[in-house]
Amino acid sequence: xxxxxxxxxxxxxxxxxxxxxxxxxxxxxxxxxxxxxxxxxxxxxxxxxxxxxxxxxxxxxxxxxxxxxxxxxxxxxxxxxxxxxxxxxxxxxxxxxxxxxxxxxxxxxxxxxxxxxxxxxxxxxxxxxxxxxxxxxxxxxxxxxxxxxxxxxxxxxxxxxxxxxxxxxxxxxxxxxxxxxxxxxxxxxxxxxxxxxxxxxxxxxxxxxxxxxxxxxxxxxxxxxxxxxxxxxxxxxxxxxxxxxxxxxxxxxxxxxxxxxxxxxxxxxxxxxxxxxxxxxxxxxxxxxxxxxxxxxxxxxxxxxxxxxxxxxxxxxxxxxxxxxxxxxxxxxxxxxxxxxxxxxxxxxxxxxxxxxxxxxxxxxxx
Numbered sequence: 001x002x003x004x005x006x007x008x009x010x011x012x013x014x015x016x017x018x019x020x021x022x023x024x025x026x027x028x029x030x031x032x033x034x035x036x037x038x039x040x041x042x043x044x045x046x047x048x049x050x051x052x053x054x055x056x057x058x059x060x061x062x063x064x065x066x067x068x069x070x071x072x073x074x075x076x077x078x079x080x081x082x083x084x085x086x087x088x089x090x091x092x093x094x095x096x097x098x099x100x101x102x103x104x105x106x107x108x109x110x111x112x113x114x115x116x117x118x119x120x121x122x123x124x125x126x127x128x129x130x131x132x133x134x135x136x137x138x139x140x141x142x143x144x145x146x147x148x149x150x151x152x153x154x155x156x157x158x159x160x161x162x163x164x165x166x167x168x169x170x171x172x173x174x175x176x177x178x179x180x181x182x183x184x185x186x187x188x189x190x191x192x193x194x195x196x197x198x199x200x201x202x203x204x205x206x207x208x209x210x211x212x213x214x215x216x217x218x219x220x221x222x223x224x225x226x227x228x229x230x231x232x233x234x235x236x237x238x239x240x241x242x243x244x245x246x247x248x249x250x251x252x253x254x255x256x257x258x259x260x261x262x263x264x265x266x267x268x269x270x271x272x273x274x275x276x277x278x279x280x281x282x283x284x285x286x287x288x289x290x291x292x293x294x295x296x297x298x299x300x301x302x303x304x305x306x307x308x309x310x311x312x313x314x315x316x317x318x319x320x321x322x323x324x325x326x327x328x329x330x331x332x333x334x335x336x337x338x339x340x341x342x343x344x345x346x347x348x349x350x351x352x353x354x355x356x357x358x359x360x361x362x363x364x365x366x367x
Contacts, residue, residue: 001035001065001090003042005057007099010042010086011078013057014071016204016228017046020053021071027115029068034114035088035095036066045117046071051197052117053204055228065090066111077104117231120222123215126186128165130212130225134205136167136178137198139356142325143176144169144195152237155192158216159239162188168242169195174322175242175345175359176329191216192239197232204228245345246359250338252311254283255351258335261291262327264303268293269320271301277320278363283339285309293320316342317363323348326358 014033023031025048034045042059045052067090078086083099090096095106137156145153150172159166165180193201201223205212212225222231268279272293282290289307294300316339327335330350338347342365348358 002062003059003088005059009057013044013055014075016055017044017053018071018075021046022048029109029113032068033071034068037061037064052231067108068114069106069108120215120220123217125215127213130205130210131207136180137202139178139329140167140169140176143174145171155235156198157239158191160186173361179355192235247340250340252314252339254309254337256307260305264291264305267303271295279320280317282315283309284313317365322360
């Protein structure tokens with residue numbers, strides 16, 4: 001193989017695929033990145049057998065060929081190399097990477113040992129703006145479980161209904177849901193995408209007018225955007241019917257400045273570090289809203305937040321971290337909080353966005 005490309009393009013391509021390469025597998029080749037010529041371009045690929053990422057970069061191809069090289073070594077070397085142009089040659093299982101001031105030889109593995117990244121057959125296909133999907137995934141990812149105790153909670157639920165895609169995630173203590181508009185007809189159904197795959201999607205999806213194409217069947221999902229493709233296995237299982245925990249009505253509605261509330265919760269959380277991040281929110285009509293934390297060892301803090309409170313007074317306890325995560329995902333200047341009792345979930349919405357909600361379960365409090 002004899003190829004010339006820019007350092008900038010090669011480095012960007014490596015950043016896209018390298019995070020999937022893993023050293024934790026019994027297959028050493030999975031720690032490598034596949035580099036091969038294809039249709040006058042350079043194809044980079046990595047996989048951990050659950051997720052596969054492929055990207056194409058522009059190059060001048062003199063001689064076709066392929067090799068796999070250690071991901072970490074390659075990323076570090078190319079990232080530190082500031083020369084504008086790279087020449088890559090492969091002979092007898094070694095790659096020679098040369099630029100104006102640097103020459104490196106890397107031992108690789110035969111490209112034939114690299115696993116085949118599958119295609120999604122008999123798939124349902126739909127498109128939507130890449131920036132819209134990126135934002136939607138970021139809006140819900142924080143609420144997904146981070147352990148594998150219940151695999152279905154370690155994923156993002158994609159629920160298709162007429163002209164809409166509903167993204168949801170929960171760890172059973174909190175929930176986030178984002179509704180995205182769809183054009184065209186997509187059959188109703190549900191799939192579960194692993195959190196790791198969703199995180200890779202948010203990294204790859206550009207915040208631009210580019211169009212993302214998604215294909216899925218019962219076992220796999222693939223996303224194509226610009227010159228990159230991600231393929232992931234899906235989680236086999238049924239996502240919880242979370243609609244039943246969303247209160248149908250509320251007895252207390254609070255409208256408050258988002259930044260003011262974030263600051264109050266952060267201040268209270270300083271005093272809640274040794275009490276499982278327990279904070280108490282007290283809402284008293286028409287304008288009373290306080291956020292407090294009490295610690296027997298360090299003291300207490302009470303913050304007053306200007307608010308509009310309608311309905312019944314309520315005092316309810318939450319995990320401060322969960323509330324901060326919920327508020328961080330909201331947009332706009334004001335937040336609407338809906339409560340229906342001290343033992344029911346609190347709902348957090350941006351006052352200007354009815355297509356997104358974040359739900360936090362309350363903590364038990366002493367009588």
